[in-house]
Amino acid sequence: MRSLLLLSLLGLTAAAPEKPRTPSDIVASAPESAWQAIPADDLLVIDLKKGGRVVIQLAPEFAPVHVANIRALAKAHWWDKASIYRVQDNYVVQWGKNESTDPLPAGVVAKPPAEYERQLEPVAVHPLGYPDAYAPEAGYAMGWPIGYDRKSGTANLVHCYGYVGVGRDMAPDTGTGGELYAVIGHAPRHLDRNIAVVGRVISGMENMASLPRGTEALGFYKERTSDVPLASAQLASDMPAAGRPSFQQMNTNSPAFADYVRARANRKDDFFIRPAGGVDLCNAPVPIRPAPAG
């Protein structure tokens, strides 16, 4: 009996004509024209040795040099013997390999530029429409959540749950991309514009978020035997076409996406008593789905 509790939170109640459409309804009924294929070379596919796959969508639109590095590292099998060695609760999971003993493969830029923001123009932005504590305005562009500033003409990818950034030491170091982290807690937006954000986990996030937390300062594992080894990290485009993962994202300039954001801000299904009348950027994530078979 208990399993009914909170069941309608995600709008799984059956749709009836007189009921307001939930965010899930809108996503499920969006026309094909609202969906865009995610290119196979934008997908970094990580398999953990103990089992479990994590798929990361890369964001070349925002961090082209870092993403090129990540692609080169994947092609060189750089991470095949890397490990997750840091899991800090409500913060990040981090993985990589010792760059001082394992030299970077050819083609990797050792000191990439600070790709912390990009030009706003000529990108078409869908404004979130609600206030943001971290940027003059918040919205979506090219399938990604952004903070932006019309005055300076800049836009930046934001640190939401599941977003992936490049570990670095003190500035002006920007990191090579050899060490990456994924956010496993409340969006640490204070990292925006201080770190290169290079993508987001779009599948298998639970394989990172449920890892045991490290007991040392900042969530580092105390013993190397606690590290979680990767089996491989490769681009989907380098996998056989038949079995590789394939995803689509909702076009953030489509009418369906505008409906979806509006519905996330005004939840009206049976469970909700008081719609918020607002939503923050990380609570209206861009819908992603496996590419339909065919």
Next chain:
Amino acid sequence: MRSLLLLSLLGLTAAAPEKPRTPSDIVASAPESAWQAIPADDLLVIDLKKGGRVVIQLAPEFAPVHVANIRALAKAHWWDKASIYRVQDNYVVQWGKNESTDPLPAGVVAKPPAEYERQLEPVAVHPLGYPDAYAPEAGYAMGWPIGYDRKSGTANLVHCYGYVGVGRDMAPDTGTGGELYAVIGHAPRHLDRNIAVVGRVISGMENMASLPRGTEALGFYKERTSDVPLASAQLASDMPAAGRPSFQQMNTNSPAFADYVRARANRKDDFFIRPAGGVDLCNAPVPIRPAPAG
């Protein structure tokens, strides 16, 4: 060598006189007068059968009837055979027991009022000072983060990471408190004012957040053998004084707390290049510490 990466994110760099004070510096050097003891009967201490303790601070200031229920349930050992049966990634961990087969103990109000908000007056509020997408204003009162509305004169506890709410079915049911959940992802602020928030996890959050995610819809575990049994859930005030957990919270009306929030919004230690100039309510959590021995 790799462990240096991101090391200064939490302001663990050594303090030097000429450097701006980090949030951690401010907390560490706050005077004793900035700290308040948390009453022992506001602490619900959950021990998991497999090991691991989770301490929840209750919020009678916001949900007095639900908190009274929770205290009565704890005293009746209601949860001693309960389980965690739902773990939904980036959302909640939920636990409880079948109320239809295990009748509620005496003294538990079966249908509590909708304690979703309270009167703002005469509470002293420390305003956050930055915009919030979910409430006209955001701030802190009596040690808790709140959304508030001066026009309607109401204030509500918010759903931040680690915050605990009362599972319920469809409104006007408000839940008894027998089923509780804790937030394990980005703050689901759309639940604010739709559910009774009754407290927050102040210790052992990693024991909930790292649990395997359920594979059924909404994160329910498929098999009952996957459920995570509780060993006990008791009030600290019912435990022997010698060994019971004891915590303090920072007074949210203290000058140290104002400094802390300001520093969270303007991170200036060596790692940060561009302070955000803002912070959201859930990224400036009220500092909590174990009560100093003595």
